[in-house]
Amino acid sequence: MAVAAIAVIGVGVVAPVVVPTESQAQSRRTVPPTARYVSSSGQGFILDTSGSRPLMRLERSTEVWVLRPTPAPRGDIIYRNDNGDQVLRVTPDGAVTLYTTATPQGSPASRVGEAQGLASAAMTGAQLVDYFMRQSYRASQAMGRLIVIDVDIQPGSEQVAADTVSAASDAIVRMARSSNLRAQVERVRRVVVSDQGRPGVSLVQGTLRIVIDADAGIAGRPSSARIVRVVGGDALNR
Numbered sequence: 716m717a718v719a720a721i722a723v724i725g726v727g728v729v730a731p732v733v734v735p736t737e738s739q740a741q742s743r744r745t746v747p748p749t750a751r752y753v754s755s756s757g758q759g760f761i762l763d764t765s766g767s768r769p770l771m772r773l774e775r776s777t778e779v780w781v782l783r784p785t786p787a788p789r790g791d792i793i794y795r796n797d798n799g800d801q802v803l804r805v806t807p808d809g810a811v812t813l814y815t816t817a818t819p820q821g822s823p824a825s826r827v828g829e830a831q832g833l834a835s836a837a838m839t840g841a842q843l844v845d846y847f848m849r850q851s852y853r854a855s856q857a858m859g860r861l862i863v864i865d866v867d868i869q870p871g872s873e874q875v876a877a878d879t880v881s882a883a884s885d886a887i888v889r890m891a892r893s894s895n896l897r898a899q900v901e902r903v904r905r906v907v908v909s910d911q912g913r914p915g916v917s918l919v920q921g922t923l924r925i926v927i928d929a930d931a932g933i934a935g936r937p938s939s940a941r942i943v944r945v946v947g948g949d950a951l952n953r
Contacts, residue, residue: 754822798940857891872929879936886942
């Protein structure tokens with residue numbers, strides 16, 4: 716399995732200052748900083764509101780979602796991902812509802828215990844190369860052909876790049892299993908992750924290019940949902 720992982724020294728992008736909003740402050744008063752929940756549909760997840768950005772990870776998934784809290788009627792807080800999808804709803808008294816593709820109308824969730832924070836641990840250079848190769852293998856297995864992953868980053872961007880590669884692999888695997896999105900993801904032959912240029916996601920001539928803002932941390936990379944939106948295009952509206 717061929718994977719190219721290249722470290723390039725360059726100039727980073729300065730991240731904007733994140734100021735907690737009133738809705739974030741309210742949500743932190745009603746939701747424990749980090750806890751594990753289980754919805755009525757059986758889906759478990761961890762919600763981490765201890766940092767400047769709320770984070771969430773579904774159980775049996777490696778992807779950590781960066782959420783954006785916004786106020787809703789009756790004092791509720793709605794958490795959305797970077798694709799604009801509603802993921803959670805929290806009431807003033809702390810009641811939590813989870814929204815997924817399997818339960819788009821919402822599934823009430825109960826807190827079942829404490830959990831560790833979702834900040835990623837740093838990896839060594841050798842661990843990163845091995846991780847990139849495993850993600851390439853995972854995407855390639857889903858497609859039945861080689862998906863090459865190239866990483867062109869400067870020192871200090873490694874962890875965000877690793878999170879990005881994981882999100883890209885998640886998106887490819889999900890689309891490969893979808894009857895209406897399989898044809899769209901067939902166009903992807905190569906994934907390139909870079910920290911040079913304007914952050915964004917594009918698919919041009921078989922290359923899925925993802926530019927990250929490493930200085931923004933995990934919030935500086937796209938979620939798998941956003942990648943699916945770019946690759947899937949009009950097929951998502953059929």
